[in-house]
Amino acid sequence: MSSLTSNDARFVEPEGARNYITHDYGALSWLLTKDHKRIAILYLISITALFMLGGFFAVVMRIELLTPEGDLLTSDTYNKFFTLHGIVMIFFFLIPSIPAVLGNFLLPLMLGAKDLAFPKINLLSWYLYIIAAVMGLYIIITGGVDTGWTFYTPFSTQYSNTHVFGVTFAAFIVGFSSILTGLNFLVTIHRMRAPGLTWFRLPLFVWAMYATSIVQLLATPVLAITLVMLMFERVVHVGIFDPALGGDPLLFQHMFWFYSHPAVYIMILPAMGVASEVVAAFTRKKIFGYSFVAYSSLAIAFLGFLVWAHHMFVAGISVYSAMIFSFLSYFVAVPSAIKVFNWTATLYRGSVALLTPMLYILGFIGLFTIGGVTGLFLAAIGLDVHVTDTYFVVAHFHYIMVGGAVMAYMAGLHYWWPKITGRMYPEWWARLAALLIFAGFNLTFFPQFILGYLGMPRRYHAYAPEFQVLNVMSTAGASVLAVGYALPLCYLIWSLWYGRPAGPNPWGAVGLEWTTSSPPPMENFHETPVVTWDAYDYPAMLKAMGETQNV
Amino acid sequence: MPLWIYFAVFAALTAGTLLTWWVSTIDLGMLNTPIALFIATTKAVLVILFFMHVIHSPRLTWVVIIASFLWLGVLFVLTFADYLTRTWKIY
CATH class of the missing domain: 1.20.5 (Single alpha-helices involved in coiled-coils or other helix-helix interfaces)
Incomplete structure (x- = not known):
């Protein structure tokens, strides 16, 4: 073991040495791999395919909504499309996106470890994901499901004649994939940190993954239990949710949202982690209020469990509990705002480089803020009653999930792409795609705030003619967004062969992952690193490099 | 952990099961559910502490x-x- 400085790249492989990609060849070497980096690549390919499928459903829905009449899809087919869009995007893309791809790849590298704590369990989690995805695809091909991604009872248990059992079983299985990933990360962060890498020297991405893993581990089993109860009631008619049998439909909603609201934080907490890394790297500054940002991740993970019934204000819960949940929902805004303010404070007088990852993160900060603030509208009981089940809600959660989580995923993918592949992506095209995605996203979803406030309900294939102009704007935005997402797919694949070699640290960033080769060797580091510096020690790095900084 | 502890815990769990059945034959009014839950919780604690080795964790x-x-x-x-x-x- 030896100590190293924050910008030391002593673990860099000699030219032509084998890395995790060239270490072994053949399909089986990938399908049976226990290497966290290869499993991350397997996840990357899988979730990209599922993202395209979910995107396809969205595009067809937006085309349907170009005109007020239901002239492309029947109402039944439209029901299936929005259900499948939600299920695919949430369970098969957003939940695993940053943790399973970037987290899997980076966590051991950031901790100075050779792999995750349980490599076989890591591979098992990918296989569970694939089994669930194949089940989902089979169900889509054989008729689909029309309950909405929320599987609300009594429709899902008594009335829907689509493949409810199969798709809930697929969601049940993919939940275990998520649990295993969270378990692996928690144990790895606790047990496998490099010497000297104390908790408050950890990158904030690791803190974010830690908080995410807690949520995955504590919330997902409740979803599993809830879905099992749903399947039992549907198949053998035990009385859990059916009032005729002594059950209560709202019990399903309570238990479903006990998972599914924290699931929003499974999506957004990793995104916040990416934001912290990128903001620090592209401003050349320490994150302002590091410990506040770290603790706010844990606070979000905890408070996220206390707010679920704000999804149920009009469902028939008691006024007393609605007041409690409304009150508690406002609390989540505090740690989220702490993060936004601290990123903004980090930008202040920083040496900001407007490269692609930073463009995405600036978009993320703005869009997440809009999504968060409109979330406060929905936490207010009176306003929520007005806009429940309208496009206002659709716009709000897309600002969080797409404007927040997907923007940060794209930022992270570009930021660490040179590390993952050893190649640079084409910067000009990447900036163009980032701007197209930002513009397309806002054109798609901002009109939906207005539509919702004016009273257009969600989940219908036809609508009143006065809503058409805003719907045409939204569909036009979706087209721009689709082009924006297609571009990275093309140029990132192109860069695998034609991209400029990246070198170990193309951004001049600090952090253990940048001290090893790109792509990293199979064992990540040739010798265990000893960490003697704080996270984001850019001032020290710049001083060492003899540069001046405007601080 | 000595083997006899496992057998003792198993005996306690069996006794708890029999107790649950016996209590269910008596109408305790409002206390029916709380008493059944109390026995079940005690059994769960025994399983967690001894069978899952938490007591020595x-x-x-x-x-x-x-x-x-x-x-x-x-x-x-x-x-x-x-x-x-x-x-x-x-x-």
Whole structure:
């Protein structure tokens, strides 16, 4: 073991040495791999395919909504499309996106470890994901499901004649994939940190993954239990949710949202982690209020469990509990705002480089803020009653999930792409795609705030003619967004062969992952690193490099 | 852990099961459910402490288990905040 400085790249492989990609060849070497980096690549390919499928459903829905009449899809087919869009995007893309791809790849590298704590369990989690995805695809091909991604009872248990059992079983299985990933990360962060890498020297991405893993581990089993109860009631008619049998439909909603609201934080907490890394790297500054940002991740993970019934204000819960949940929902805004303010404070007088990852993160900060603030509208009981089940809600959660989580995923993918592949992506095209995605996203979803406030309900294939102009704007935005997402797919694949070699640290960033080769060797580091510096020690790095900084 | 402890815990669990059955034959009114839950909880604690070896586990394991039950408590308390107050009429 030896100590190293924050910008030391002593673990860099000699030219032509084998890395995790060239270490072994053949399909089986990938399908049976226990290497966290290869499993991350397997996840990357899988979730990209599922993202395209979910995107396809969205595009067809937006085309349907170009005109007020239901002239492309029947109402039944439209029901299936929005259900499948939600299920695919949430369970098969957003939940695993940053943790399973970037987290899997980076966590051991950031901790100075050779792999995750349980490599076989890591591979098992990918296989569970694939089994669930194949089940989902089979169900889509054989008729689909029309309950909405929320599987609300009594429709899902008594009335829907689509493949409810199969798709809930697929969601049940993919939940275990998520649990295993969270378990692996928690144990790895606790047990496998490099010497000297104390908790408050950890990158904030690791803190974010830690908080995410807690949520995955504590919330997902409740979803599993809830879905099992749903399947039992549907198949053998035990009385859990059916009032005729002594059950209560709202019990399903309570238990479903006990998972599914924290699931929003499974999506957004990793995104916040990416934001912290990128903001620090592209401003050349320490994150302002590091410990506040770290603790706010844990606070979000905890408070996220206390707010679920704000999804149920009009469902028939008691006024007393609605007041409690409304009150508690406002609390989540505090740690989220702490993060936004601290990123903004980090930008202040920083040496900001407007490269692609930073463009995405600036978009993320703005869009997440809009999504968060409109979330406060929905936490207010009176306003929520007005806009429940309208496009206002659709716009709000897309600002969080797409404007927040997907923007940060794209930022992270570009930021660490040179590390993952050893190649640079084409910067000009990447900036163009980032701007197209930002513009397309806002054109798609901002009109939906207005539509919702004016009273257009969600989940219908036809609508009143006065809503058409805003719907045409939204569909036009979706087209721009689709082009924006297609571009990275093309140029990132192109860069695998034609991209400029990246070198170990193309951004001049600090952090253990940048001290090893790109792509990293199979064992990540040739010798265990000893960490003697704080996270984001850019001032020290710049001083060492003899540069001046405007601080 | 000595083998006899496992057998003793197993005997206690069997006794608890028989006790649950016996209590169910007596009408205790409002206490029916609380007593059944009390016996079941005691059995669960025995399983966690001895069969899952938590009694000899490090402090971090205790933290994880206590946190899990705390989270379960959150689910129960806030769900009952709805169920137990639905008859309020102060609209």
